[in-house]
Amino acid sequence: MVNKQFAVIGLGRFGGSVAQKLHSMGYEVLAVDRDPGRVQDMAQVIPHVIEADSTDENALKAIGIRNFDVVVVAIGEDIQASIMTTLILKEIGVNKIVVKARNDLHGKVLEKIGAERVVYPERDMGVRVVHHLISPNILDYVELSNDFSIIEVKAGEFFDGKTLQELNIRQRFGCNVMAIKRNGKYDITPSPNDVIYASDNLVVIGHNNDLQKLEEACA
Ligand code: ADP
Numbered sequence: 001m002v003n004k005q006f007a008v009i010g011l012g013r014f015g016g017s018v019a020q021k022l023h024s025m026g027y028e029v030l031a032v033d034r035d036p037g038r039v040q041d042m043a044q045v046i047p048h049v050i051e052a053d054s055t056d057e058n059a060l061k062a063i064g065i066r067n068f069d070v071v072v073v074a075i076g077e078d079i080q081a082s083i084m085t086t087l088i089l090k091e092i093g094v095n096k097i098v099v100k101a102r103n104d105l106h107g108k109v110l111e112k113i114g115a116e117r118v119v120y121p122e123r124d125m126g127v128r129v130v131h132h133l134i135s136p137n138i139l140d141y142v143e144l145s146n147d148f149s150i151i152e153v154k155a156g157e158f159f160d161g162k163t164l165q166e167l168n169i170r171q172r173f174g175c176n177v178m179a180i181k182r183n184g185k186y187d188i189t190p191s192p193n194d195v196i197y198a199s200d201n202l203v204v205i206g207h208n209n210d211l212q213k214l215e216e217a218c219a
Contacts, residue, residue, distance in 0.1 A: 007072070011074070012038075065092060082099065149206070150205045151204055161196075162195065
């Protein structure tokens, strides 16, 4: 495993879960929050937790923030603190800054001041849930860009008993079947001769317009 060091600033629901996941995967992670209660709670779960206000440049320098490979800024509510923190991290010379944005405008500012990656966890999760609500056949949905997505869709009657070759999804719909999920297990190297069953799930990548046509066909 590459020995990357992470710092997570802001231990709300998002930052807390990023810090815990990194720790459980064996990475070194320093968690930072200005709220002593949050710090105390997180200290029960991961070893390195510090109370500090990330809008204080000296506090960030004192914890050696520059030495971390990736710093995640997970301050949601306080947009000003999120922007100031990102700016300070950039000025200190942190290489890779990943920031959670509350909305598009917040995201734009973060990109302008040099955040390497801006994430919108609430918005993205909202979009995924909506796709499932509109079309219960869509079990999961990941937006790759404005135009392209990956969906996990119930195969249903439309696909039942046919091979991928017979279905000719690439030609008919312009999408690619990346994986077939059967009995809870993913086959990520499906072959053209694999027979699809109604109870299978298909993981399909494609242009949103093409995916919509596929969704309609198997609805
Ligand atoms: P979420 O929506 O992911 O739960 P919140 O906005 O509720 O996110 O939580 C953000 C966390 O960031 C809080 O625990 C808060 O104390 C912390 N925080 C906010 N501003 C600062 C700051 N300047 N320095 C350090 N931590 C901060």
